[in-house]
Amino acid sequence: MLPAVVLLSGGLDSATAAAVARNQGFSLYAISFDYGQRHKQELSAAGRVAAALGVKRHVTVPIDLTLFGHSALTAAIAVPKGRSDDAMSHGIPVTYVPARNTVFLSLALAFAETVEAADIFLGVNALDYSGYPDCRPEYIAAYERLANLATKAGVEGTLRFQIHAPLIELSKAQIIQRGTELGVDYSLTHSCYDPTPAGLSCGQCDSCLLRRRGFAEAGLTDPLEYSA
Amino acid sequence: MLPAVVLLSGGLDSATAAAVARNQGFSLYAISFDYGQRHKQELSAAGRVAAALGVKRHVTVPIDLTLFGHSALTAAIAVPKGRSDDAMSHGIPVTYVPARNTVFLSLALAFAETVEAADIFLGVNALDYSGYPDCRPEYIAAYERLANLATKAGVEGTLRFQIHAPLIELSKAQIIQRGTELGVDYSLTHSCYDPTPAGLSCGQCDSCLLRRRGFAEAGLTDPLEYSA
Secondary structure (H helix, E strand, C coil), rough: CEEEEEECCCHHHHHHHHHHHCCCCCCCEEEEEEECCCCHHHHHHHHHHHHHCCCEEEEEEECCCCCCCCCCCCCCCCEECCHHHHCCCCCCCCCCCCCCEEEHHHHHHHHHHHCCCCCCCCCCCCCCCCCCCCHHHHHHHHEEEEEEHCCCHHHHCCCCCCCCCCCCCCCCCHHHHHHHHHHHCCHHCCCCCCCCCCCCCCCHHHHHHHHHHHHHHHHHCHHHHHHC | CCEEEEEEECCCHHHHHHHHHHCCCCCEEEEEEEECCCCCHHHHHHHHHHHHHCCCCEEEECCHHHCCCCCCCCCCCCCEEEEHHHCCCCCCCCCCCCCHHHHHHHHHHHHHHHHHEEEEECCCCHHHCCHHHHHHHHHHHHHHHHHHCHHHHHCCCCCCCEEECCCCCCHHHHHHHHHHHHCCHHHHCCCCCCCCCCCECCCCCCCHHHHHHHHHHCCCCCCCCCCC
């Protein structure tokens, strides 16, 4: 079995992307990031998902992005609640974290080079979040090109890095259907940007709204409990 | 004065690159990395250099690259000593840290986006270290392209990111000459990969050898003391 590095946030998308990688026959090396996110409890979810998928190794990298702030996820900026579809589909939301996926992919690339994995999987998705610049196909293609110029293994040709974004063209409902076929247990995952102090999902942030609608459209029941 | 982010390791090259940026009229935002490097004392040097250059803000980001190991700078692998020119100019040395400059540039990009700096300076140099893949012009160009696809500011066009590598085509002697013209105080810098417990530069690692030869070729005196 060839090794693959999977970025695992603990959310629904990355759990599904990891299941896709496992289904393709890869042995999984998971990487998560303790970056000062408001919804740090997603890291416990990442641990549960990693265990359920039988990953070979799971590394959680502390990298304090609150040093830079500027996002509702890493600074004292309110997470928007109850936004309309129209609002969600226009512009880059305040939950954008500067260069976040670039930082995460760079650390995933370092991990991949050391475990000799040519394949890196991440659960980015362009349809629901057209707002995030670092979730678009042209970004992923540019990163793949960079990865092969940036590394000893890429330059020497011992690894040909590929960045896989298997969900990039799927709707949330399609992602949930795909994951369900692959046996993903979504009760292990966490999506909410702004959970209550008791750890309940708020139900009203963009991430909760998209998740709930995805389950509804897929005709499936979301196993999570919501506070509102 | 426009802001620029400068990657400041505490070494000779980055101090010179920062001086070039200041000379071009930028207001400097310095970023350094506490990544588990064997030669952690370079961080004190970075602080001294930042102070001497009058930077507006200096951030040191802890990012533990020893999690991945695989380098003489971040794992229990001996730093090569007394290598010949021929050995130094062939192949990628064991001091290569997987994806290091990509990780560093990504964090610099996050910093740049938040302080609204379109310009990022780093002291990479292709001539002396042809061995490091992430010090080559094609890598820098690919990173610049990525930066503009990766970020809100790049996509919205409020910033057009440029990665400046003003030393990339210079020899070590030329770098030292340029820095000396710009008033860089090289006694503040630290280059050695493997300093003695007392903090003296070893004089024999690649970095020391290249530095010493650079000063000799420039006809200048290296203000550092060496143990051998």
